[in-house]
Amino acid sequence: MEEEFRALLERVWGQLGSPSEVRAYQGVLDLLRDHRPAEHREDLARILVEPGRPLWAREIAAYALGVRGDRRAFEPLVMLLNYRDPVSCACAARALARLRDPRTARAAAALATNELRTAYALYPIRLLTELRAPESVPALLSTLNRLLAAPDHYWPIARACVEGLGVLGDRSAVESLNAARRHERLRPAADEALAQLSGTATQNVRPTSSA
Incomplete structure (x- = not known):
């Protein structure tokens, strides 16, 4: 079981x-x-x-x-x-x-990106990561970028996006992951995700100050 x-x-x-x-x-x-x-x-x-x-x-x-x-x-x-x-x-x-x-990824993406339900987006984000569907990277990027700019970052949700983008391995996420590094609570996960994308933890990553 x-x-x-x-x-x-x-x-x-x-x-x-x-x-x-x-x-x-x-x-x-x-x-x-x-x-x-x-x-x-x-x-x-x-x-x-x-x-x-x-x-x-x-x-x-x-x-x-x-x-x-x-x-x-x-x-x-x-x-x-x-x-x-x-x-x-x-x-x-x-x-x-x-x-x-076949409807699952679209439904999970709608839940993950719903601004009114951000607190409950953790499992939709994890599911999108597991599915590796065409909707996965755009949904995770949209949610992460919104949370990075928001006053309330919802750290566990943002971290799940960062981790998922590393697993998905799409280099369109590099800019957003670099932005995530500016936040101390996301930096370890962002470094790991960038390592998964590039092969080394610091490649194409500039030193940043703590948020």
Whole structure:
């Protein structure tokens, strides 16, 4: 079982407050067993749309369908990717990466660049890095450049952009990474990213003063 999904199940178990909720939880888990995969997949898909289902049940069903490549999970997973709970976001990102839906990169880019949701952009950014899609570099550059110019830099989000640009290895990021070096809290990640782009940590990098 993947770490993200285990964390989700542990969180859900800790929130159950009644015997009926425990029975419902066990019932959803029973659907994850593969001895009747086709039938169970349909049951999981129904959980996504049935009225009255708790969010945790939809989360588990969406993850299970996503990692099996069932595109009915796409919209719930995108919603969870930008959710306020990091465990939900991590699970959604893992499932979307496995789902391989062609809409995923565009959706992740829209979430990563949404100025109103910057605080929740970490997992969309990480997913874009993993996908290596055409949308990945433009979205990371747009977000990083905006954060470098903003009064509130959202350091973890900016750092994720820097790290992702290093992994993606596109030299169009050099100027933005040099700008990131001007901020002490981003400089180590920016140096590493530039090293990944150029082969040496200091190539084409001018000394800068601390911000």
